[in-house]
Amino acid sequence: MLILHCPYCGIHADETELAPGGEAHIRRAGPGSDDTEFENYMFARKNPKGVHFERWRHVHGCGKWFHAARATDTLEVFGTYPAQTTEPPEEILAHIRKRRPDWKGFQG
Amino acid sequence: MSEPWMPKPLQSFQGAVMVARHAPVGMITLRGDLDAAEMAAAVKGAVGLAMPAQRRIRSGKRGAVAWMSPDELLLFMDHDRAPVAVDRLDKALAGGHHLAVDVSDARALFTLAGHGVREVIAKGSPADMAPDALPVGEFRRSRIGQVAAAWWLSDAQTLHLVCFRSVGDYMFDWLCVAAARDGLPGFLAV
Ligand SMILES: [Zn+2]
Numbered sequence: 001m002l003i004l005h006c007p008y009c010g011i012h013a014d015e016t017e018l019a020p021g022g023e024a025h026i027r028r029a030g031p032g033s034d035d036t037e038f039e040n041y042m043f044a045r046k047n048p049k050g051v052h053f054e055r056w057r058h059v060h061g062c063g064k065w066f067h068a069a070r071a072t073d074t075l076e077v078f079g080t081y082p083a084q085t086t087e088p089p090e091e092i093l094a095h096i097r098k099r100r101p102d103w104k105g106f107q108g
Numbered sequence: 109m110s111e112p113w114m115p116k117p118l119q120s121f122q123g124a125v126m127v128a129r130h131a132p133v134g135m136i137t138l139r140g141d142l143d144a145a146e147m148a149a150a151v152k153g154a155v156g157l158a159m160p161a162q163r164r165i166r167s168g169k170r171g172a173v174a175w176m177s178p179d180e181l182l183l184f185m186d187h188d189r190a191p192v193a194v195d196r197l198d199k200a201l202a203g204g205h206h207l208a209v210d211v212s213d214a215r216a217l218f219t220l221a222g223h224g225v226r227e228v229i230a231k232g233s234p235a236d237m238a239p240d241a242l243p244v245g246e247f248r249r250s251r252i253g254q255v256a257a258a259w260w261l262s263d264a265q266t267l268h269l270v271c272f273r274s275v276g277d278y279m280f281d282w283l284c285v286a287a288a289r290d291g292l293p294g295f296l297a298v
Pocket of ligand 1: 007010011061063
């Protein structure tokens, strides 16, 4: 069972209170982009065994979208953080590096 | 048993705890900047209460105000007063980005009373119903079964619950089954 701390209402929300929103920090390839860039934006998603950044919504709760950093192999949660950011905050990254010294780092 | 502003029960059931469904009550969804002085004044004008802290509910003679999210409140009052209250809120908050909607007829309100009201809810919700996780006066949005709901305790043995009216009958039936006599394990009973 996955439990994520919602940064907006402060509840430690059970997975069944949440709705998954897929990979986080995807940058839109808009007008002016070529077909490959648009295809990547539209269809290509990371599927790592290990550290992953995701979007979640506290749907049966305060209703807000937020971000979570967790490990897909162990289900360890490194932290959650607000949605109003285009990349993970430094304290989350520092915590991941401590827990996973061989981690390659965030690639947007 | 119920708060001063709550209407009489429409139907009730006595099992391990008492389950009652109230007659329609006025409810207003109010969204905007909860830190703004205008918002605090508008809420005070509508229900006579100060702004609730995160996840808290304040209840008084004229109504109640619950914290729903960082930019949303739920106001409770007499059913008849809600449309006028929306007009007044709109006037008080004019000029600022806000939303005030009368949702009275889209909601159902229940009261559960007795030893073990926490256990009745715990049967169908992932929310931590232990007294230290959900103290009296804390407003918890979650789900019962697959249905969205929110609840709070006004004292150790009285719980109030709000859900969509479209699932109100389901909720009443669910609560009655969960509150069946001799059906509580006594784990969270107070
Ligand atoms: Zn939340």
